[in-house]
Amino acid sequence: MNTTFEYDVIVVGGGHAGCEAAVAASRLGAKTLLTSLNIENIATMPCNPAIGGPAKSCLVREIDALGGIMGIAADATYLQMKMLNLSKGPAVRALRAQSDKKEYMKFVRELLENQENLYIKQCTVSDLMVHDDRICGVVDELGLQYRAKAVILTTGTSLNGKIFIGLQSFPAGRLGEMPAIGLSDALIKLGFTVKKLKTGTPARVDARTIDYSKLIIQPGDEQLNFFSFEPNRPVREQIPCYLTRTTKQTHEIILANLDKSPLYAGLIGGKGPRYCPSIEDKVVRFAHNDSHHIFIEPEGKNTYETYVQGFSTSLPADVQYKMLRSLPGLENVFVLKPAYAVEYDYVPATQLTHSLMTKKIEGLFCAGQINGTSGYEEAAAQGLIAGINATRYCDNKELITLSRSSSYTGTLIDDLVTKEMDEPYRMLTSRSEYRLILRQDNADERLTPLGREIGLIKDARWQRFQEKQKSIQEETHRLENKRIKPNEEINKILAEYGEEMKLSYTLAELIKRPNLNYEAIKKIDPTAQELELSKEIYENTEVNIKYSGYIERQNSQIEQADKLEKIKIPEDINYQEIIQLSKESMERLSKIRPVTLAQASRIGGVNPADISILMVILEARRRTKAEV
Ligand SMILES: Cc1cc2nc3c(=O)[nH]c(=O)nc-3n(C[C@H](O)[C@H](O)[C@H](O)COP(=O)(O)OP(=O)(O)OC[C@H]3O[C@@H](n4cnc5c(N)ncnc54)[C@H](O)[C@@H]3O)c2cc1C
Structure with a gap:
């Protein structure tokens, strides 16, 4: 068989x-x-x-x-x-x-x-x-x-x-x-x-044992946004999250039990995520903060299982109970799953x-x-x-x-x-x-x-994308070219936003003002009121115009960086032979083997002087090859 x-x-x-x-x-x-x-x-x-x-x-x-x-x-x-x-x-x-x-x-x-x-x-x-x-x-x-x-x-x-x-x-x-x-x-x-x-991850607790009257409600947005650019996004009933805080008692319990933490006892060798620290880490590292936010988040519509965000810990289960019960609203909480660390x-x-x-x-x-x-x-x-x-x-x-x-x-x-x-x-x-x-x-x-080029974007989606881009371009062009003159009615509307106009301006010039946005433009431009563009098109158009100066600057930064990106490093290069390089750069470059000069410049320990040396050597190699 x-x-x-x-x-x-x-x-x-x-x-x-x-x-x-x-x-x-x-x-x-x-x-x-x-x-x-x-x-x-x-x-x-x-x-x-x-x-x-x-x-x-x-x-x-x-x-x-x-x-x-x-x-x-x-x-x-x-x-x-x-x-x-x-x-x-x-x-x-x-x-x-x-x-x-x-x-x-x-x-x-x-x-x-x-x-x-x-x-x-x-x-x-x-x-x-x-x-x-x-x-x-x-x-x-x-x-x-x-x-x-x-x-x-x-x-x-x-x-x-x-x-x-x-x-x-x-x-x-x-x-x-x-x-x-x-x-x-x-x-x-x-x-x-x-x-x-x-x-590490925090405990999951039973929602029925939480006193929500002591927590601060965190509702979802009324105006919904979605991740996918695909249409037909479902509008669902939203469920709130809640906010509580650590107390003086929480911090005291943690500090009194640090010797039972596998991390502090040296049982775990691997490093944890700096940006998602455990609560014991937060209490020790930010000792000047006498309280930390803790979010109480539902895990689902049909379950009581609730996630205690910001309270990841690897302290023993009995200590976890004491810590959780020191949080306002969780005085009688029941733990469904304990917090833990994993190496x-x-x-x-x-x-x-x-x-x-x-x-x-x-x-x-x-x-x-x-x-x-x-x-x-x-x-x-x-x-x-x-x-x-x-x-x-x-x-x-x-x-x-x-x-x-x-x-x-x-x-x-x-x-x-x-x-x-x-x-x-x-x-x-x-x-x-x-x-x-x-x-x-x-x-x-x-x-x-x-x-699309790879083959994962199908025809219908591609067509919608092209139509969206066309609308953004057309609307940007319209706003850049439509000039309006000041009058009493317009200035009355602009006053609501703390603005006024004495000369004539294009709509794009107005949108660039810090206090104005597309919503304001709609009030003063009858065509904008009639256009039935999607929220995303308004948003993209507004951002492109408002931040055009910064975007242009960043684009020229990209062009500069692209020059180094385009300098390819031959696969057969032997860094050990380039004796002008510092020892550290030689080692790092040999280990990572960057494919471009730009990538080489981002390797920790490779300094700008070594990049200049490499640039000269690569240019010399290119010339020798061209002569042969
Ligand atoms: C306890 C814990 C805490 C975390 N905390 C955070 C956090 O605070 N912040 C954060 O951003 N992320 C956190 N994460 C990380 C987050 O869950 C992961 O980064 C993410 O899920 C990784 O996705 P992945 O697909 O790489 O692996 P996983 O989602 O872990 O999936 C791994 C898959 O591989 C399968 N698998 C493994 N080995 C084999 C094998 N030999 N043969 C067959 N199948 C195998 C497993 O069954 C599983 O399906 C945490 C994860 C854990 C477990």
Whole structure:
């Protein structure tokens, strides 16, 4: 009996990276297998039941523009939608969805099961089949072999996962799920460096034991926004979140029990995410703050399970009870699932190229938390790129890479493969030098053409995109060219916004004024009142005009940076022979092997003087080659 199975692409893992990778690969025509330790947990959110937020919302919209699934799933299953930072500039505005965790999983599972070319299998991949430094497939814990031309590892926190609750610890990838044993050793045997990181999650509590009258309600937005650029977004009943705070008593309990923390006792070696610290970390590091916000968030419409955001801890279960019960409104709370920390193996992503393929083994890709990131959106964005590239690898097509100036996805991948990191990487707006260009509102403009070229954006969507871009251009042109003269009626309207006009101005010049926006223009321009443009078109047009000066400046910055991006470093360069380089630069460059001078300049420890030396050497090589 033949028990060897054949696929084009195998995706190891059914988390957010794995799901995007598998859907992209199968939609692009690859016969794809997705394996997961427990297929009941496909697309689960092991931490907060929420998608989006600062910088992450941009990633979700970029995924959507490229033809991925996360935005559609988040729109279909939200409990609450909220646009954050509305009073701030467009670069930092961020959509956040509180998600119905179970519905999200169900939605994605159904999508996977109905996807042509896609197969699902519950098993633990424990070994890799490799021939001549090329991947040929995987082997599961029962010895069954699955052959494939490309394999994508998206193992999350499962590799040799170990959970800590106080001074107790046990093997698990996440609470209630076995760890994945074997794969780390297989990777080490192949010559990969494997290291450890740590993350943590708060307790889940029973909503029936919370006194909501003591909490501050946090409703969703009345005016709904969505992640996906696809139409037909469902309008759902929204459920509020709530806010409480830590008290003096909470801090005292934490400080009195620090010796029972596995982190402080030195039991955990791996570093945790700096931007998602545990509550004990917050209390110690920010000792001057006598209180911290804690959000009480529903996990679903049909469950009492409630997430205590901002209260991640690895202190013992009895201490957790004391801490939780010191929060106003939670005096009688019952814990459904304890908070815990998990330590796991990851494969530092400096061992990958920008396509997310490993440098060592052809056809082997890594995406998501295995690359040292933290977060669903970061994982999904990488999964999508790995899924696209694994299929292109099978089809002998050139692999795609995204530049830093094109997207947060490109920035994320460039940071991962270029910079050596020793803590989980989370996307932040501050990671991008081009954040005025990389906004959530223009993700479709930036990436839909690429999604179309790749083959994930179908005709109807492409047509809608083109129509939208045409409307934005036409409306921008109209506003730039329509000049209005001041009169009493117009100045009366402008006075409502603290503005007035004495000379004639174009509508674009008016929109640029800090106090004015499209809403004001609509009041003074009869044509704008008649136009039936979508909210997104108004928003894009307004941002393009209002910030045109900054955007132009950023565009010329990109042009400058592109010059270095275009200087390719030959693959055969031997940095050890370039004796003018500093020792540190020599080592770092030899290890990372950047593909362009721009990437070389972003490697930590490589200083500008070394970049100048490299530039001279590359130019000399180019001239010698040209003469030959
Ligand atoms: C306890 C905890 C706390 C977290 N806290 C935060 C946080 O504070 N902030 C934040 O942004 N993110 C947090 N995260 C991270 C977030 O959950 C992940 O970053 C995200 O889910 C990673 O997606 P992924 O697809 O890479 O992996 P995961 O979603 O973890 O999925 C991994 C998948 O791989 C499968 N798998 C693993 N090994 C094998 C194998 N050998 N064979 C077959 N299948 C395998 C698993 O079954 C699973 O389906 C936390 C995660 C955990 C577990």
